[in-house]
Amino acid sequence: MATRTVIPFGPQHPVLPEPVHLDLVVEDEHVVEAIPQIGFVHRGLEKLVQKRDYNQFVYVAERVCGICSFGHGYGYAAATEKLLGIEVPRRVDYLRAILEELSRIHSHLLWLGLLADGFGFESLFNHCWRLRETILDIFQETCGGRIILSICIVGGMAHDIEDSMLRDVCDKLESLRHDYKIIVDTMLNDSSVRSRLCGVGYISFEDALELSMVGPFAKGSGVEHDMRTTGFGAYGDLEYFEPIISNECDCYARCKVRCEEVFQSIDIVKELVAKIPHDGIGGKPGPKVVPPEGRAHVLIEQPRGEAFYYVRGNGTKYLDRFRLRTPTSQNLAGMVRALQGVDLADVPMIILTIDPCISCTER
Amino acid sequence: MYTTEFVDIDLCDLLTRIQSLKHQGMRFVQLCAELPEGGIDLVYTFYDETCDNALNLCVRVPEGAEVPSIQDLYFAAFSYENEAHDLFGVQFINMKLDFGGHFFELAEKAPMTVITPEMKAEREKAAKLRAAKAAKEAKAAREAAEAKSAERALTEDRATADAAAVAAVDDLGPKAAKPTPEERAAKMEEKLANMDPEKAAKIRAALAARTQKAGE
Numbered sequence: 001m002a003t004r005t006v007i008p009f010g011p012q013h014p015v016l017p018e019p020v021h022l023d024l025v026v027e028d029e030h031v032v033e034a035i036p037q038i039g040f041v042h043r044g045l046e047k048l049v050q051k052r053d054y055n056q057f058v059y060v061a062e063r064v065c066g067i068c069s070f071g072h073g074y075g076y077a078a079a080t081e082k083l084l085g086i087e088v089p090r091r092v093d094y095l096r097a098i099l100e101e102l103s104r105i106h107s108h109l110l111w112l113g114l115l116a117d118g119f120g121f122e123s124l125f126n127h128c129w130r131l132r133e134t135i136l137d138i139f140q141e142t143c144g145g146r147i148i149l150s151i152c153i154v155g156g157m158a159h160d161i162e163d164s165m166l167r168d169v170c171d172k173l174e175s176l177r178h179d180y181k182i183i184v185d186t187m188l189n190d191s192s193v194r195s196r197l198c199g200v201g202y203i204s205f206e207d208a209l210e211l212s213m214v215g216p217f218a219k220g221s222g223v224e225h226d227m228r229t230t231g232f233g234a235y236g237d238l239e240y241f242e243p244i245i246s247n248e249c250d251c252y253a254r255c256k257v258r259c260e261e262v263f264q265s266i267d268i269v270k271e272l273v274a275k276i277p278h279d280g281i282g283g284k285p286g287p288k289v290v291p292p293e294g295r296a297h298v299l300i301e302q303p304r305g306e307a308f309y310y311v312r313g314n315g316t317k318y319l320d321r322f323r324l325r326t327p328t329s330q331n332l333a334g335m336v337r338a339l340q341g342v343d344l345a346d347v348p349m350i351i352l353t354i355d356p357c358i359s360c361t362e363r
Numbered sequence: 364m365y366t367t368e369f370v371d372i373d374l375c376d377l378l379t380r381i382q383s384l385k386h387q388g389m390r391f392v393q394l395c396a397e398l399p400e401g402g403i404d405l406v407y408t409f410y411d412e413t414c415d416n417a418l419n420l421c422v423r424v425p426e427g428a429e430v431p432s433i434q435d436l437y438f439a440a441f442s443y444e445n446e447a448h449d450l451f452g453v454q455f456i457n458m459k460l461d462f463g464g465h466f467f468e469l470a471e472k473a474p475m476t477v478i479t480p481e482m483k484a485e486r487e488k489a490a491k492l493r494a495a496k497a498a499k500e501a502k503a504a505r506e507a508a509e510a511k512s513a514e515r516a517l518t519e520d521r522a523t524a525d526a527a528a529v530a531a532v533d534d535l536g537p538k539a540a541k542p543t544p545e546e547r548a549a550k551m552e553e554k555l556a557n558m559d560p561e562k563a564a565k566i567r568a569a570l571a572a573r574t575q576k577a578g579e
Contacts, residue, residue: 035460038442039449039467047475050482212391212439225390230365230415295369297408299392299417308393308408314400315493316485323406325393325443333439 002027007344011040015118015348018358026344034339034347036332038361045363049322054080054291054311055154055284057322064324065360066147067110070103071302072324072360073152075309078233080154083296083313084289089279090234092156094272097234098166099142099149100300101265101272105173106135107303108258108265109180111355112187115255118352119193127183134176138169156282166273173266184259188252197252201338201350204249213334215305215327216261217354220254222247227301234272241268251353258355290317302327304357326360365415374422377407378431384409384418385436392417394433394443396451398476400486403451405430424453434459442466450475 005026011019019040025033048060061076062069074096081088113128136146142161143149151158187193203213208221218225226243228235235241244260246253291313298309305327312321335354339347372380392408407420424430432455433440445466447453452473455461471477478486542550551570555563 037462037466039465039469042467042469044474047479050479209390210438212437225412227365232364236364295406295419295421297367297417297419299365299410306392310393310395310406310408312397312399314486314489316482316489318482318485320399320482321395321397323393323395323397325395329442330393330439332442 004032009347013348015114015352017114018356020351020356020358022339022347024339024344024347029344031339031342031344031347034336036336038332038358041358041362043362046322046324049319051318053317054313054319057319058153059150061322061324062148062150062152064363065326065357067107067357068103068302068304068307068326068360069147070099070149070152071300071307072309073149074100075298075300075302075307075324076311076322077152077154078298078300079296079309079311080291080319082298083291083294083311084154084285086155086282086285088156088282090277091160091279092282093234094237094276095157095161095281096152098169098269098272098276099139099151101269102135102138102169104265104303105176105262106132106139108262109135111258111352112183112255115352116187118348119196121187124183124187127179131176131179131183134172138172141165142169153284155285156280160281163276166276170270170273173269177263177266180262184262188256188259194252196346196349197250197255197353198248199250199252200346201251201254201342201353202249203334203338205247207337208249208334211333211337212330213305214330215302216254216257217305217327217331217334219243219245219257220353221249225306227299227306230299232298232300235268237275238268238271251349254353290315291319297323304328304355304360305330307360324360324363326357326363328356328358328361331356332361365410365417367417367419369419369421371421371423374424374428374430377420377422378433380420381407381433381436387411388413389418391433391437391439394440394447396447396453396475398451398478402426403453403476405447405453407433427454429454429456431456432458449473452476 007024007026009022009024010016011021021037021040023035023037024031045060045064049057052060058073058077062073064072109128109132113125113132116124116128139149140146142165143151203221205222208218208223213221213223214225222245224243224245228241229243244257244264246256291311293313293315295310295312297311299306300309307327308323308325310321310323311319314320331354335351335356338350338354342350389409389411392410394405394407397404397406403424405422405424407422409418409420410416411418430453432444434444435457438459441458441460444455444458445462448455449464449467449469450473555566
């Protein structure tokens with residue numbers, strides 16, 4: 001019988017931009033068990049909901065993560081609006097969906113750069129992050145901020161985005177599509193990429209369902225779950241939407257899903273910009289409006305998968321509870337399963353293709 | 364758009380209920396603990412893909428009670444159970460993956476059970492407002508009841524007075540207003556006796572003629 005050794009992986013590791021620790025139990029370079037450990041930078045942001053009133057907290061929610069920043073503000077605002085019984089104008093739904101899709105493009109470009117860097121393709125990393133700059137520039141022009149947008153408020157949007165600006169966004173995205181296609185074709189058709197990703201980190205369709213996995217991690221195993229199909233917000237007005245899935249169930253499938261999601265997001269933005277209504281951008285509820293006693297939650301599709309936002313009101317301006325369940329929390333069980341039985345050398349690639357966001361998880 | 368449902372269940376029914384949801388093929392979404400006034404609640408969320416319904420099972424955890432782990436049914440719950448243990452001090456039993464209170468590196472035990480001064484002040488303020496509102500409503504209800512009873516008493520007094528007056532009238536009235544024919548005849552005879560005899564004879568004749576006519 002081979003000797004079992006426990007190899008610590010992280011929280012500081014070249015492929016991990018954020019701190020997560022894994023105890024890898026290995027036998028002859030094969031991982032037989034992986035035990036995750038997080039909590040190194042837990043910030044207790046959910047607790048802050050008892051110190052900031054429900055209007056102020058949207059700014060805290062945005063600061064949970066620098067990549068999914070807009071989505072967290074959106075999710076919190078939508079949950080609070082549901083609790084308050086506020087129906088926002090359709091233009092607000094459209095603007096939020098457009099910014100959410102831009103965030104998805106931003107997130108996937110950032111991820112692809114990190115994956116390329118993990119492979120040692122430094123020039124590919126540079127190109128991915130160069131393209132990501134296009135999205136950050138769009139954010140700066142339309143919202144004023146590059147990472148923390150502060151445009152989403154409870155009851156609507158802090159300010160409008162002009163139609164001419166939105167048309168410029170479409171033009172920039174069309175240019176980005178061209179450059180991105182070259183990068184994706186290079187990446188996905190490269191023989192070394194294929195040899196390191198194909199058949200590695202296998203998670204079957206049944207396991208993906210069993211472990212309640214979400215996002216591109218699950219879609220890479222053929223699970224068609226995507227909250228955008230439920231038609232929340234402006235997604236219900238899309239002429240056609242089908243989640244992108246792949247049935248290979250390995251690391252390569254997960255990469256392919258993310259790469260194709262960028263093209264899909266560009267199409268969604270263009271369609272929404274063409275259809276955007278002009279019925280106002282809503283505004284903050286009056287000073288005497290307080291969340292009633294009760295509970296509400298929303299589920300939205302973040303770049304890494306379904307995210308859950310829950311609020312509980314108690315009749316005061318402070319909420320009793322805000323709960324954010326990030327896609328990464330949900331995918332931890334899948335990550336543990338994907339690492340079982342793999343070669344030790346494949347662990348970094350598997351973790352990169354799962355794309356964990358520890359910042360969100362350590363809210 | 365998906366629908367949302369909140370269902371309150373007892374802690375003793377938790378495992379059975381979740382087993383049945385697993386059997387129905389529902390997807391586990393999350394578990395969160397919360398601290399409303401008077402105890403800890405656990406909210407388990409499940410999602411039904413077939414009808415796009417999010418079902419939330421809300422369980423009140425009595426102080427010191429142990430909660431059965433659902434990791435055997437849904438392994439994805441391990442991070443949430445360890446989180447609820449570390450942040451809220453909820454005790455789970457039969458956990459498959461138990462970090463023994465070290466899932467998060469925390470400076471203090473169960474930090475989420477500490478109520479912030481802001482929240483405490485706001486809760487006290489809300490409780491005072493609720494009490495004041497209740498007292499105001501009770502006072503208004505009491506005053507309304509008093510006014511009603513006073514009005515009823517007044518109405519009853521009036522009715523009693525009226526009844527007494529009617530009774531008094533009834534006592535006196537019938538004899539004065541409606542004398543019997545014999546009394547009327549005796550009174551007439553008395554009047555006729557004091558009259559001029561010639562005139563009295565004429566009246567007697569007229570009365571006799573009228574009586575005869577009435578009899579016909």
